[in-house]
Amino acid sequence: MPEPLTISVSDTLPSNDLRRFRVSPLIRITLLLLYVGLTIPLPILADVTQAPVPSTVLSLGIVIGGILLYGGLSEQVEVDANGITVRYPRWIRWLLRRQWHLTWEEITALKPRSTGQGGLVYYFTSDRQQQAFLLPMRVAGFAELLRYVEAHTPIDTRDVKSLAQPWMYLILLVFSLLLLLIDSWTIWTAAHWAGGI
Template sequence: MTSETSTTETPSTDVFRISPLIRLTLLSLYIALTTPLPVLAETTDAPVPSGWLWAGIAIGFIALFGALSERVILDADGIQVTYPAWVPKVFRKGWQLPWSEVKALKPRSTGQGGLVYYFLSKSGEGYLLPMRVVGFTRLVKRVQAETGIDTTDVKPLSQPWMYLILLGFTFLLLLIDAWTVSTAIALGKI
């Protein structure tokens, strides 16, 4: 589902962004899980005002949007992960690693049984290989070309069909949310 394209700024610089499918799925899921809360707070006379909940939801949405605005930049010097200037460095610092400092690409298993990969620098620090970008195959080919590390076994953490299934269930949840809110309004609870 994701295309193998990226934005190219110069012949030797490639910019990879998080897949739009992943962004849409995660932002939609956040909306589906949080937007009914202020309505439920009003209908149940909860001690937390619904206005506070709406403010918290808005702040959370902006934070999630910022986290999903990650960019991976590969150039002749190295690889770096950056975020837009409006994302506070306290929350998302990003990182940069020169190709000359890359010692290895090490797999690590996740709690769910998947594999993630870390760049291991000559100083022993680990840097997570971004795996949810559009053009992941091109990214790992470029890593192999720049470092000489064999990346033929490196595969994305999750496949597009997984996010399509999650997106489908998210839309079902949004429909249930809409029905719940409209029922509460019809009953005069709001």
């Protein structure tokens, strides 16, 4: 009688190919729109209300903050047969120091930690390293990333869930768009009020 065919998780994954995961587009777009909605009226309102901080200073600060936010959302997770790497693009890499690399052999466990909001984040631990490394949980293809971890380490990832579900960011996206509409009305009102003085 022939033996049943068994397929391991590692059989379904490429052995040598580099796979790159980026922050989910939904998360990136939502957070960038929220940032724009929160900051874009400030320079205009500073001019209208004759605030002590010049609008040019506010505008410069907003641009710098937007660049830093975009850089932070450009995190990349790379996995291959050797290990896992978290890095950023070259243009922002010099500033963001949270980059790291672990070989699969170095990883000994995946430890959960509760957040202040009641969620769970997970950290890779290693006997060779003296620190823990945060598992990126906001990448597109998170389930596939977990399959890589499970295929190359003895860690069971069945109970690991993404930190934020897509519906949370969809709600935030809707409110960010509403905020932009309110911003448009605020800017239009401020411009007419300033023109009427």
